[in-house]
Amino acid sequence: MTEPLLPDLPPERVPGPAPLADAAALRGAGRTPAVPFRVTLADGRTLVMTRLLRVLPGKRIVGDSLLDGRRVLAKLFVDKDSARRAERERQGIAALAAGGIPTPALVAADALPGGGHLLTTEFLDGATTLLDHWRPLAERPPGDAAALALLAPAFSLLGRLHRAGLAHDDLHFGNFLVHDGRLYLIDGDAVTTANAPLASKPAARDLAMLIAQLPRTWDGALTPLLDAYCDGGASTLDDAVLARALRHERAWRLRDYLAKTGRDCTLFRVRRSLHRFEAVVRSEADALTPLLADPDRWIESGRSLKRGNTCTVARVELGGRQLVVKRYNLKHLGHAISRAWRPTRAWHSWREAHRLSLFGIPTPRPLALIEERWGPLRARAWLVTEYCDGPDMRAHLEPDAAPAPAEAASLKTLFDTLYRERISHGDLKATNLLWDGNKSLLIDLDAARQHATIAGFHRAWRRDRARFLRNWPADSPLHRWLDAMLPGRP
Template sequence: MITLSGLQHWCWNDAGPFSLDMDAGRLVAEDVLRHLPGKRLVVRGTWQGKSVIAKLFFNDSKAAGRNEYSLLETLAAQGVCVPEALALLEQDNHALLLMEPVLGAGLDELLADGVDLPLLKSLLDTVWGLYKAGWIQTDLHLGNFLVNGDGEVVCLDAGAIKPVPSRGAAALADNLALMCAQATLALQAPLIQECLHFMKHHGVRSRDFEERCQHALHRRMVQADRKSQRNCSAICVESTKDGVVYSDRMDRGATGSWLAYCEKPEALPLLKKGSRISVYANENWVVKHYREVGLKARLKQKMKCSRGMISWRQGWLWALLGIPTPRPVMLVEFIRGERAGTSVIVFPKLESIALSQLMEQQRSRAQGLAEDVRRWLEHFLWAGISHGDMKAQNILVNEADKISFIDLDGAGFSSRARWAQVKNQKDKLRFEKNWEQFQ
């Protein structure tokens, strides 16, 4: 039988379906939604046969569970649309909060394919309603809102909803800047414009709002870059006899296969062989082997800036920002033995062809797709992002004419405007030269 104390000591790899017996009944957890080992665990499951969302608070000395339960009741009484709080159960120093599941779609999903202005207006009206009721969502991002079957915007994560600070409207403006920064990169410009109209309508000071959004975006990018290099809910980091393995936790069943590809990439069909880099692939995965050795390569690994590590870090960052790219699923950095200095990285294989091929064979189609690339380059300039080798061979196109960027081992980002301008100009020139090369 699993107890709350037992769950507290779960490690990352233990998170999975379980049953928890309490004095008042049994919780059957089916899916783990969020796991902060030793602190929080959020699951979807059933309580006494009823579907629930359960939030477990471990060593809850500050009564966060009780406070969140009370806050949900208060917000509901004030007319704010939040999940219904069903019960709060306490055991020793731990707490279990049970909530009614909300049926609907997340705003991040609904806005993934394009801008929906009425939906954005509904979101901002909800944020304003919270503010007028004396509350502010301190973790304001699209993933913390759902649209239910009645078309209402539901506020999630009540634990991040706090009283409006003494700064008042200035705090609201900062909060909206955080929301824009946490949206996908392509959505940020229209979202910023909607926020500016919203603040003007409600008399909220909006001077320097775009700069604040940009600053919040850079801070988020730095945090995400650091997170991709450590053990967390999305990424598993393990030491082995020869080095360090970074892997995606989302598909644990494939981890063994990925590791076998990294240990012996040459067992797969060869796609491309270079003096320092070889690329292999099967029907599902692409494996890139960086064969750099020597003192310089080992120093780069120690500083976490080998080409394999850069590709890993940038792949996760770009995917987080909604930039189309195949997010890597495993990286092995060999830091000991005869392979010290080398890296192997695994990506999902995309059903697509290179834009360079279309430039040669379907010129008009390629010209249409080029406009998508140029739009992304403008987004990159805003965010301070550079691809580093923006050639048509590094842009893939699928049957639906959706583009994806690959080969990010020369990519980077900076908050310095001059750096971004110089790098962006190089990316643009590199891309435009393709029209002469492939004709």
């Protein structure tokens, strides 16, 4: 992740001498060390860090800094392995430069008095990440011309990397920088060297890592990107080798990402106590603070969408933004006891929404989860998501006609992806599919699951398929179109 965590001070606005910090103080500073601060190098020079870009608590701090009056990107390694980590970063940057791979130039590398190490590179003012440019295009159809024009240079650069006998252990869109029309690869710590050109297996692993950043709906549109990779000078990969690497990478990425949704990390802020568990998308934590403090008050003052025995749903407005808060109720003592030892339905919906998002299956963005707890026992729970201001498919689709082209394409992509990934919904009423004007969004994920076995999935899918078709008369044109379109037709 290369986005700034905090809108801190630019170098030209640092107000006077910054407080001095050392490795021990920075290790104990947590996720948000106060800036600006300065550190003294072993050679007596001083670096002033003015803006945080990334913090791995107790390990590494990356930020916009000043060294000898020059603006630099500084990485402070402050844990017990700082010497090894800093040296690996330095060697990786040198290997990239020697291989002709554009990367910000090394400025200085030095030890810090009392422990810790520093490495600085040139600061590319105004640089953006490939991820910044990809986000506005992520929901476009697979193979979209603008998306291909953006992504092809990254695949070509990867081909150049492999031709030089180099591999990269952390290939994601955030590790590509765009500056003055040129693409740079960063994070020397992840670079490893081998014989040139790179062997087939590690090359396939790297390529799979980059492909895995795309929605799986892109699987049929990868040819231009693979061509760009080969045009960069890489050897052509065996399709079977790449397919195995891609399955492995996607499985690992899914496990890693879902694990992060329940622990404190760069992406999520998690707080635990004897009586409460709270997980929130870190970038949303400050904005959601009033709602998280008392979700029931916001539900009562919001617009009611559903008031049932098992759940209460309301639309609320916070900071000019429309959100949905769903509370999972306990009907009676017996219900409370039966649920106490199991993950709450809010927890399940939270994880499944993130799973769907990772697969490129549209669903309102999950923002926060709250659970009442009594030690290991769980009680009520709340889920906060973005609000979709659009009709459900029962109201939107006309029974006497096939869907319009946009709706037809969106529904086909959604159901094909669910089928390919062995995901069943469990309650596939038409009211659980919304239309936002561009795409179909799946909601109410309490019973959604990804199946480990084909047989189990097919049983669940037949129920989902039949339930969705029952929304419209069997002799209607819409029913016939859906029956022909939905995968898994008997």
